[in-house]
Amino acid sequence: RKEVEQDPGPFNVPEGATVAFNCTYSNSASQSFFWYRQDCRKEPKLLMSVYSSGNEDGRFTAQLNRASQYISLLIRDSKLSDSATYLCVVRLNTNAGKSTFGDGTTLTVKP
Amino acid sequence: DAGVTQSPTHLIKTRGQQVTLRCSPKSGHDTVSWYQQALGQGPQFIFQYYEEEERQRGNFPDRFSGHQFPNYSSELNVNALLLGDSALYLCASSLAAGPRGGYTFGSGTRLTVV
Numbered sequence: 001r002k003e004v005e006q007d008p009g010p011f012n013v014p015e016g017a018t019v020a021f022n023c024t025y026s027n028s029a030s031q032s033f034f035w036y037r038q039d040c041r042k043e044p045k046l047l048m049s050v051y052s053s054g055n056e057d058g059r060f061t062a063q064l065n066r067a068s069q070y071i072s073l074l075i076r077d078s079k080l081s082d083s084a085t086y087l088c089v090v091r092l093n094t095n096a097g098k099s100t101f102g103d104g105t106t107l108t109v110k111p
Numbered sequence: 112d113a114g115v116t117q118s119p120t121h122l123i124k125t126r127g128q129q130v131t132l133r134c135s136p137k138s139g140h141d142t143v144s145w146y147q148q149a150l151g152q153g154p155q156f157i158f159q160y161y162e163e164e165e166r167q168r169g170n171f172p173d174r175f176s177g178h179q180f181p182n183y184s185s186e187l188n189v190n191a192l193l194l195g196d197s198a199l200y201l202c203a204s205s206l207a208a209g210p211r212g213g214y215t216f217g218s219g220t221r222l223t224v225v
Contacts, residue, residue, distance in 0.1 A: 004153075034213045043201060043216040044154065087153055089213070096207060097167050098144065099214065101153035 001026060006088050006102035014110055017078045021105045023071040023088030032091040033064055035073050037084045038104065044087055047073075078109045115204050115217035123223045124192050132187040132220045136204030142166075143185040144214065145177060146201040154201055160185050161207055189222075197224045 006023045013019050025033075033050035048055065050062040050071055061074040071088055085104040091097060116135040124130050136143050142161045146154035156169035160179035174190045183204075189196055199221050203214035 036213070043218050044214075045216070046213040049213060096142075096159075096161070098156040098159060098169060099203075100156065101146075103151070103153040 002102070003027060003100045004088055004090050004102040006105050008103060008105060010106040010108055012108045012110060013078055015078060015080060017109075018074065018076045019078055019107060020075075021073045021086055021088075021107075023073075023102055025069050025071070025088075025090045025100075027090070027092060028066075028069060030069075030090045030092055032093070032099075033062075033071050034089040034091075034099070035060075035062060035071075036087040036089055036101075038087055039084050044101075047086070075107075078107075080109050080111065083107055083109045115202055115215050117200075117202050117217035117220050119220060120218065121221045121223075123225060126192055126194060126224055128192050129188065129190045130192060130222065132189075132200050132202075132222075133184070134186070134202030134204075134217060135184045136202075137215045140204035140206050140215070141183050142205045142207045143179060143183065144203045144205070145185070145187045146203060147171075148199040148201055148219075150198075157187065192224045194224050197222060 035047040036044040037047045038044040050064045054063045059076045063072045085106045087104045088102040091099045118133045144159040145157040148154040158168040159166045163179045176188045179185045199219045201219045202217040
């Protein structure tokens with residue numbers, strides 16, 4: 001079993017749609033959680049950290065369920081520019097050590 | 112404010128050769144992590160350097176080695192290249208003592224082994 005698992009998709013949605021991605025992680029001792037965005041043939045870029053209470057950044061909302069070891073990302077009012085691969089990332093420690101990446105979920109937003 | 116700089120951007124090597132990839136972290140960052148990303152997969156952790164020492168290592172063979180210099184820059188060396196080493200190699204920098212934060216990635220080195 002992979003340490004971080006994501007539904008690979010692809011998710012194909014129309015502009016303006018709401019889409020949700022899910023991610024599960026295997027190590028219950030994990031302390032830090034993130035979502036990254038990766039455009040085709042580019043480097044990953046930090047989208048947002050995920051906090052226990054849930055957090056929102058504009059059209060993006062992240063949720064963490066420690067009991068179920070589950071992380072989610074909700075994108076509202078999808079834009080064409082949201083088309084990318086979204087990577088779920090988990091780290092055992094708060095600041096140090098490796099971050100483990102999922103294989104990503106691909107989103108295509110169509111006009 | 113300079114971001115993470117990696118060199119070279121592309122590289123073609125022959126099986127059995129050795130390669131050195133370089134990374135300069137973002138200004139103010141002191142920790143460098145290296146990742147290998149194959150097509151269609153997420154980045155896989157190779158190792159992390161802090162204070163010029165390897166702090167943690169992933170499941171990569173000893174053919175993969177690294178170094179961190181006093182100015183926090185880092186090198187990744189791969190010996191005896193295999194066809195399967197063809198991938199995008201990403202350098203990520205972070206601040207060890209900073210708040211709970213993520214990485215800043217360089218644009219990567221795309222290595223092709225033929």
